[in-house]
Amino acid sequence: MYERLRAYEGQAAANSGVGKDPVNEPMIRHWCEAMGDTSSAYPATAPATMLQVWTMGGLSGNAGRTGVYDELFALLEDAGYTSIVATDCEQEYVRPLRPGDRVTFDATIESVSPRKTTKLGTGYFVTTRMDVRVDGEPVGNHRFRILKYAPAAKRPGKGTGTGAGAGAAQAPRPRPVVNRDNAGFWEGVADGKLLIQRCDACATPRFPWLPGCGSCGSPRWTPFEASGAGTVFSYVVMHHPPFPAFDPPYAVGLIELAEGVRMISNVTGVPYDKVRIGMPVELEFLRVDAELTLPVFRATGVSDEGASDSPGDAAVPGKGA
Structure with a gap:
């Protein structure tokens, strides 16, 4: 199974994708209001952490998708790895995005991990790298990592409906990710x-x-x-x-x-x-x-x-x- 999954490493998930909307002030304002960010730098420039926003395709998707990602997911789901959870995202910024910029991007399936057993269940971590450009020049990139897994069997128990009840006795609470920043x-x-x-x-x-x-x-x-x-x-x-x-x-x-x-x-x-x-x-x-x-x-x-x-x-x- 792992060798079949590794065959997808390096394959393009999107080629020359184009953001559905240019960088725009209303979206920047909505983002900043949701985050409670009142910096005077916005909306003249977009917050750097919005990088992924301008590449999102919504329900109808983006032009440039190759279908490789869907093939990989279908292979995992057919093998019983039916659940998914996003685990982390790493971003690098080259220059700020400004209203009017139209982003393009390429996405590559960078890696598929060996099978891992986690608190949620057993599965595979899939990392996708996306390179974002404006007028052909790099503005940033991000790696997005998900876990595609088969849920662990839930042990018998009566729940309390509070989120910290019997479920806590059935499986250990997930541990926070501790890094140098936190x-x-x-x-x-x-x-x-x-x-x-x-x-x-x-x-x-x-x-x-x-x-x-x-x-x-x-x-x-x-x-x-x-x-x-x-x-x-x-x-x-x-x-x-x-x-x-x-x-x-x-x-x-x-x-x-x-x-x-x-x-x-x-x-x-x-x-x-x-x-x-x-x-x-x-x-x-x-x-x-x-x-x-x-x-x-x-x-x-x-x-x-x-x-x-x-x-x-x-x-x-x-x-x-």
């Missing part, structure tokens, strides 16, 4: 602290952890401890698809901290269908198992009835809560 954040969690960054040049706070400031570009920053107070800025209730260690339905909140940054986490202390925008929350640390502790946010000013902590999970109040 290692300090997870070290803080291990010490019972929620650390965010503050730019040394312009004093702008930021989260998630990044190597440079999105407002002024300075690479100098200092971590500081958040108070732990916040509100639910937005949320979704997850019903499908189910994943091991998570027991739908459960709420995932976008929490706006008192320091002005936002982070995604679980909302505890209230049933999933009682989470509301504007609800005040406070930090606590959820001990998922002997090796993993996560920062979550408990709704304040509500009764404990229907609290979403699962049996066996120890919640430790945040130091600043």
Whole structure:
């Protein structure tokens, strides 16, 4: 099987693809509003992390697709690897994109891993590299990696509908990806602290952890401890698809901290269908198992009835809560 998959390495997934729309101010504005980015640099230029946006084909796809990607996926699905999850994306930037630029791109299946066993199941990691150009000149590239897998068998158990209930007993909670950019954040969690960054040049706070400031570009920053107070800025209730260690339905909140940054986490202390925008929350640390502790946010000013902590999970109040 692996040799058949490796035959796709180096094959073109798209040749001379053309972005459906030129770089434009409305899309830049929508992106910045969604990200809470108020930098004066936009929309004169597009945020660098929008690189992939201008290559997306939507439901109807892009001209230039070769069908190779579909063939690879069909081979995997016929072999039982029917589920998919995006794992990470690496981007490199050559120059900013500006309104009016029309992007073109080539995509190549760069690598297919040997079969791997993960917490989600057994499958193959597929990495695609896309080179993006304007007027024939490189503006950036990105590698997008997915896992095509066969879901692990779910052990018997009765769920609680909170996302941290029986599913946590059936399979270990997925571990966060720790790298050189966010290692300090997870070290803080291990010490019972929620650390965010503050730019040394312009004093702008930021989260998630990044190597440079999105407002002024300075690479100098200092971590500081958040108070732990916040509100639910937005949320979704997850019903499908189910994943091991998570027991739908459960709420995932976008929490706006008192320091002005936002982070995604679980909302505890209230049933999933009682989470509301504007609800005040406070930090606590959820001990998922002997090796993993996560920062979550408990709704304040509500009764404990229907609290979403699962049996066996120890919640430790945040130091600043």
